[in-house]
Amino acid sequence: MEVAVSSARESVSAGSGSLSSRQLVEVYRLMLLSRRVDDREILLKRQQKTFFQISGAGHEALLVGAALALRPGYDWFFPYYRDRALCLTLGVTPTEMLLQAVGAATDPASGGRQMPTHWSSRALNIVSTSSATASQLLHAVGCAEAGRYFSLHPEAAASAPDDYRAFREVKFHGDEVVWTSLGEGSTSQGEFWEALNTAANRKLPVIFCVEDNGYAISTPVEVSMPGGNISRLVANFPNFYFAEVDGTDPEASFRAVQSAAAYCRAGLGPAFVHGHCMRAYSHSLSDDDRHYRTQAEREADALRDPITLLRARLLREEILTEDELTALEHLLDQEVTAAAEYALAAPLPLVSEITKHVYSEVLDPTRAAFATEQATVSDPKPKTMADLINACLHDEMRRDPRIVVFGEDVADASREEALAEVKGKGGVFKLTAGLQTEFGSERVFNSPLAEANIVGRALGYAVRGMKPVVEIQFFDYIWPAMHQIHNELSVLRWRSNGEWGCPAVIRVPIGGYLTGGSIYHSQSGESIFTHIPGLRIVFPSNALDANGLLRTAIRCDDPVLFLEHKRLYRETHDRAPYPGPDFAIPFGKARLVRAGSDLTIVTYGALVPRSLQAAERARREHNIDVEILDLRTLNPYDWEAIAASVKKTSRVIVVHEDMLSWGYGAEIAARIGEELFDSVDAPVRRIGAMDTFVAYQPILEDAILPQPETILKAIVDLKEY
Numbered sequence: 001m002e003v004a005v006s007s008a009r010e011s012v013s014a015g016s017g018s019l020s021s022r023q024l025v026e027v028y029r030l031m032l033l034s035r036r037v038d039d040r041e042i043l044l045k046r047q048q049k050t051f052f053q054i055s056g057a058g059h060e061a062l063l064v065g066a067a068l069a070l071r072p073g074y075d076w077f078f079p080y081y082r083d084r085a086l087c088l089t090l091g092v093t094p095t096e097m098l099l100q101a102v103g104a105a106t107d108p109a110s111g112g113r114q115m116p117t118h119w120s121s122r123a124l125n126i127v128s129t130s131s132a133t134a135s136q137l138l139h140a141v142g143c144a145e146a147g148r149y150f151s152l153h154p155e156a157a158a159s160a161p162d163d164y165r166a167f168r169e170v171k172f173h174g175d176e177v178v179w180t181s182l183g184e185g186s187t188s189q190g191e192f193w194e195a196l197n198t199a200a201n202r203k204l205p206v207i208f209c210v211e212d213n214g215y216a217i218s219t220p221v222e223v224s225m226p227g228g229n230i231s232r233l234v235a236n237f238p239n240f241y242f243a244e245v246d247g248t249d250p251e252a253s254f255r256a257v258q259s260a261a262a263y264c265r266a267g268l269g270p271a272f273v274h275g276h277c278m279r280a281y282s283h284s285l286s287d288d289d290r291h292y293r294t295q296a297e298r299e300a301d302a303l304r305d306p307i308t309l310l311r312a313r314l315l316r317e318e319i320l321t322e323d324e325l326t327a328l329e330h331l332l333d334q335e336v337t338a339a340a341e342y343a344l345a346a347p348l349p350l351v352s353e354i355t356k357h358v359y360s361e362v363l364d365p366t367r368a369a370f371a372t373e374q375a376t377v378s379d380p381k382p383k384t385m386a387d388l389i390n391a392c393l394h395d396e397m398r399r400d401p402r403i404v405v406f407g408e409d410v411a412d413a414s415r416e417e418a419l420a421e422v423k424g425k426g427g428v429f430k431l432t433a434g435l436q437t438e439f440g441s442e443r444v445f446n447s448p449l450a451e452a453n454i455v456g457r458a459l460g461y462a463v464r465g466m467k468p469v470v471e472i473q474f475f476d477y478i479w480p481a482m483h484q485i486h487n488e489l490s491v492l493r494w495r496s497n498g499e500w501g502c503p504a505v506i507r508v509p510i511g512g513y514l515t516g517g518s519i520y521h522s523q524s525g526e527s528i529f530t531h532i533p534g535l536r537i538v539f540p541s542n543a544l545d546a547n548g549l550l551r552t553a554i555r556c557d558d559p560v561l562f563l564e565h566k567r568l569y570r571e572t573h574d575r576a577p578y579p580g581p582d583f584a585i586p587f588g589k590a591r592l593v594r595a596g597s598d599l600t601i602v603t604y605g606a607l608v609p610r611s612l613q614a615a616e617r618a619r620r621e622h623n624i625d626v627e628i629l630d631l632r633t634l635n636p637y638d639w640e641a642i643a644a645s646v647k648k649t650s651r652v653i654v655v656h657e658d659m660l661s662w663g664y665g666a667e668i669a670a671r672i673g674e675e676l677f678d679s680v681d682a683p684v685r686r687i688g689a690m691d692t693f694v695a696y697q698p699i700l701e702d703a704i705l706p707q708p709e710t711i712l713k714a715i716v717d718l719k720e721y
């Protein structure tokens, strides 16, 4: 009676799409195993031995059918929390699932960090998922793009000893497909449409599977979407293979996904499989569907339970007898009981390891290897920050074929033929100028106007071992990507207990002092990002630092937010000669801008030159000798340099452009208060923008943002304190 999953897979794949009796028994075994693991988790939760439960009950037929049509460890998977039966069929074991349910140290998906059903397996190419509905779809898109890139450029897969590539294994075959799934309610998320957009446009081998159980918690499908049928809404997307299928029928589901996979493998485009399944239980154990579904509706739905249907079919077609079914069920119970016992006895995670894998454990961007700071100047002509960022991008793309650059308007010209006649755009600030012309449209291309699309895809590229260096056009418009940055990019490594990482670089023009930039082209807000663990934040104040820090950002193994102050892009005072292709500056190392003995200013970005002006005047007009530290990177930041300077001068002002309240300075000031209380002779001062937005009229902008005069006044006040 027992049939190994692999043999079922082989014979099913070779056959016509209908399942033999033997295979149907195996499908039933997997479906029932999935249900029994759910039921065991529910029991354990009621016994307070686990802490959360959400089941896949009602989705089993669709998912076992789907998994049999796909290749574990070969194809890639971005599933969601209902996909227990898919993962079981791919090869995740009940024991592994229950280890996650109890939060064991040996939970291979997350080491006790994620709720149950948050799948992850490096061996099976199941990429760790979050709880956020639909955000995984963009990762699947980026993953498919990366797979295609490696198959066209296999040389790019080569490892390199001196950067992130030493730790980013690359696997590709050329015809792998990427599975991603979601509930019908989650199709209301913008990221769903952003993912379909790019998958269709680039003909990517992604299977989008909508598991339609008719409800999003308590919200029925007709409320989630006009017309109540997602297939109808997406029908006009070009290049897709579409299938709408009875997801309670494993055979029909298998056939749909098999055809979808064949279409994708042939390079024809993405596929959309819409499976109508049912929700056998409430949304989760925290929900009670009797509160919003009538008894009649619940009873009618229960008639479509795929386990009951297949069991009846096995009896009806005399494939198994009642006794044989009972024996099978008994065997599964034994298997699940053994798995639960094992999981309950498993070691618990160590509190001492909580912060492990917040950042890369293998490549520290503060380390000396990044401290070349050896400029090899061949041309002494000073270059702007814009020039030297652009130069760094050129250098690194030459050195590392895994780098791709995309974002809004970053290409020279999407219509390549135009480049014979025109100069090219290369970004609204021209920071990416010439990259497409030198490296081609496969490596440098425009994204749709959708910021979550940019960051979500970057994550997908990076998990495959590529290095996306993407641009968000203005910091003011980073917010649609915030969900991806906060809930996905920065946390992937930690939530998978180090199994996955996504060391993408996001370059973002930021800041005001533009005269006329107004609310939507002058925002700061770096402290919102320094509050996110897992993300490195860089904020250079001059051309040379921008060049050396961007190089480290690109070579390192963590995700990096690289903030470029627009006002500093083309200033005269911060220029430097091109320092050569290996000039790198480690993170977490402040620059001493000006040595002084009376007072310390801790600052960064556009406030570095403004603080310097104030310090020069303080010297001339008041004989006060100010020391200035430019932090250069905000996470990590150079506490040692701050502490040494504060101990020397005993007076300190933290100066930034961002609003004062809850700003970056608050954290630095608080830490000085906590750790250096005995070293200061005056209150720690902060200077920042007024707690409002940046206005258009220059008189208002000048008053809102900190000016050299503001800093000078604070210096004098504090010295006299």
Ligand SMILES: Cc1ncc(C[n+]2csc(CCOP(=O)(O)OP(=O)(O)O)c2C)c(N)n1
Residues within 6 Å of the ligand: 082, 131, 132, 133, 182, 183, 184, 185, 186, 187, 211, 213, 215, 216, 217, 283
């Ligand atoms: C972005 C986001 N918003 C809200 C939630 C809370 N939430 C979890 S599941 C869910 C309903 C999802 O319904 P559907 O997409 O139909 O999937 P189903 O659970 O029915 O399989 C909601 C609102 C979430 N996890 N993520």
Ligand SMILES: [Mg+2]
Residues within 6 Å of the ligand: 183, 184, 185, 211, 212, 213, 214, 215, 216, 217
């Ligand atoms: Mg649903």
